[in-house]
Amino acid sequence: MKATGSYPRVHVDAAPVAAAGQAGGVLLVETIRASGLDRELSRALARWATPLTVHDPGKILCDLALSLAVGGDCLSDLAELRAEPGVYGPVASDPTVSRLIGLLGADADAAEKAISRARKTARARVWALGGDHAPDAGISPADPLVIDVDATLVTAHSEKEQAAPTFKKGYGHHPLCAFIDHGAQGSGECAVIMLRPGNAGSNTAADHTTVIRAALDQAGVGGRPGRRVLIRIDGAGSTHQTLAELVRRRVSYSVGFTLPAETPELYAMIPESVWTPAYNSNGEVRDGADVAEFTGLLDLDGWPAGMRVIVRRERPHPGAQLRFDDVDGYRLTAFATNTKTGQLADLEVRHRRRARCEDRIRNAKDTGLVNLPLHGFGANRIWCQIVALACDLLAWMGLLAHPQAQARRWEPKKLRHRLFAIPATLARSGRRVILHVSDRQPWVDTVVAAVGVLRGLPAPAG
Numbered sequence: 001m002k003a004t005g006s007y008p009r010v011h012v013d014a015a016p017v018a019a020a021g022q023a024g025g026v027l028l029v030e031t032i033r034a035s036g037l038d039r040e041l042s043r044a045l046a047r048w049a050t051p052l053t054v055h056d057p058g059k060i061l062c063d064l065a066l067s068l069a070v071g072g073d074c075l076s077d078l079a080e081l082r083a084e085p086g087v088y089g090p091v092a093s094d095p096t097v098s099r100l101i102g103l104l105g106a107d108a109d110a111a112e113k114a115i116s117r118a119r120k121t122a123r124a125r126v127w128a129l130g131g132d133h134a135p136d137a138g139i140s141p142a143d144p145l146v147i148d149v150d151a152t153l154v155t156a157h158s159e160k161e162q163a164a165p166t167f168k169k170g171y172g173h174h175p176l177c178a179f180i181d182h183g184a185q186g187s188g189e190c191a192v193i194m195l196r197p198g199n200a201g202s203n204t205a206a207d208h209t210t211v212i213r214a215a216l217d218q219a220g221v222g223g224r225p226g227r228r229v230l231i232r233i234d235g236a237g238s239t240h241q242t243l244a245e246l247v248r249r250r251v252s253y254s255v256g257f258t259l260p261a262e263t264p265e266l267y268a269m270i271p272e273s274v275w276t277p278a279y280n281s282n283g284e285v286r287d288g289a290d291v292a293e294f295t296g297l298l299d300l301d302g303w304p305a306g307m308r309v310i311v312r313r314e315r316p317h318p319g320a321q322l323r324f325d326d327v328d329g330y331r332l333t334a335f336a337t338n339t340k341t342g343q344l345a346d347l348e349v350r351h352r353r354r355a356r357c358e359d360r361i362r363n364a365k366d367t368g369l370v371n372l373p374l375h376g377f378g379a380n381r382i383w384c385q386i387v388a389l390a391c392d393l394l395a396w397m398g399l400l401a402h403p404q405a406q407a408r409r410w411e412p413k414k415l416r417h418r419l420f421a422i423p424a425t426l427a428r429s430g431r432r433v434i435l436h437v438s439d440r441q442p443w444v445d446t447v448v449a450a451v452g453v454l455r456g457l458p459a460p461a462g
Contacts, residue, residue: 020085022081024088024447025421029087029088031396031397036122040122043058060195061385062094063078065386067080069420070388070416073371076094082141086435098367108377126400132397135182147230147231149178151360173197190392191219192218202236203236205239208233216251225247231249233256238255238258267332274365277291277345279348291310312333312334313332358390365396366413367390368383368386400454402446402449418443423437
């Protein structure tokens with residue numbers, strides 16, 4: 001090896017070596033084992049398995065979710081896992097995978113329900129194993145389980161079923177999602193991805209009702225869980241029907257609220273002494289931002305009883321263009337909540353933490369949602385379920401393997417770079433297969449320790 005320039009010059013050839021690519025994916029494999037996700041999917045999808053089936057449908061969906069978690073974005077990216085049977089086991093061929101997705105897509109309603117049942121069962125097991133670190137640990141009205149609901153746009157670069165012009169002048173689909181927040185110590189789980197045509201409304205109450213019901217079911221808290229569950233939605237949820245649904249479910253809510261046209265007149269009625277300083281997300285006072293309650297000044301006929309409207313004012317940042325609805329040089333935003341106790345600034349910070357949902361959507365797009373790769377709408381509905389599985393696996397891995405470590409908060413790109421792409425070799429000793437992870441890698445201790453923790457968890461019975 002002779003150096004030329006700044007880097008060594010190496011000779012390259014292909015050889016049957018014992019190296020393993022994407023070796024860190026063993027963390028996700030062990031997460032599947034601990035959660036029992038493969039077994040649950042196998043049971044749920046048994047009706048789509050033929051008598052001559054070689055590859056179990058549940059294993060195929062798990063493999064697809066693994067492929068997305070480690071960086072794939074289409075069905076054919078499964079080849080990366082297929083090349084590593086020592087880590088991922090037998091992986092179905094591309095034609096077999098395509099046939100299964102076609103079968104599931106042709107019966108998308110039943111397939112979605114089956115996959116959702118399997119996810120719900122596996123989620124309950126993961127949360128039980130997570131103990132005090134699980135998102136439902138010790139939930140109460142004062143410390144609720146948080147579910148964020150938001151929509152996003154997925155651009156279609158070719159003709160796909162039910163792709164349509166979007167409200168942002170694009171073309172594609174408009175899925176509505178719900179995520180279970182893990183708080184500041186973790187990331188979050190994807191409870192629901194409801195695929196919709198591109199021209200679906202942002203504030204369609206019927207779709208919000210469907211997603212809220214499905215998210216509560218995934219969280220295993222019952223249909224009317226009470227104030228120990230908080231549902232946060234942006235202004236798209238500010239409809240009479242959606243608020244009525246939240247009241248019927250008896251949950252706490254924090255929903256963006258559209259202020260009326262006479263807001264400048266209402267603003268003038270608020271004494272300066274009523275405004276109290278707003279907080280940053282870390283609880284410190286934010287300069288130039290204040291909060292006040294407008295409930296008594298608004299006509300709230302037709303809205304749920306007990307609903308409060310809290311307004312935040314803030315000077316636009318330097319260089320920002322003023323809008324026609326800015327008042328007295330302030331930008332006003334509002335949200336509605338049924339929470340009766342707590343400082344206004346604390347409630348406002350709680351609502352603004354809904355921005356974590358934007359991070360979850362961005363991560364989902366980095367895990368297969370950025371582009372729907374299939375033509376049929378039913379097949380793409382199944383793809384969205386696979387994306388949700390991949391997002392869950394990443395969150396479950398952090399919860400179970402390193403619940404108190406910084407790695408639990410790492411986003412997919414960092415997980416792939418630091419953990420999943422770690423090099424290793426496979427060796428056989430007796431009846432054991434050993435994965436030798438390179439000890440030169442800076443995150444080798446994190447990988448080895450996490451595998452040890454996951455291996456120490458009991459496998460599901462049956």
